[in-house]
Amino acid sequence: MEKDVPPVQTPEEDQQLEDNQRLIDDAKATAADLRKTTPDPFPESTPPPDEGTPGS
Numbered sequence: 453m454e455k456d457v458p459p460v461q462t463p464e465e466d467q468q469l470e471d472n473q474r475l476i477d478d479a480k481a482t483a484a485d486l487r488k489t490t491p492d493p494f495p496e497s498t499p500p501p502d503e504g505t506p507g508s
Contacts, residue, residue, distance in 0.1 A: 461469075
């Protein structure tokens, strides 16, 4: 039985992952700024958690 070997990432894949993470970080910062500056249209609702989405 062979051991599970993780796939090797190429420099291009590493760069894409870094770019994607930067986009995610920028989106989170933008969302946080919007939460501070935009009135809540549904004040009776529960705000989403800050720790991310269930898939992350």
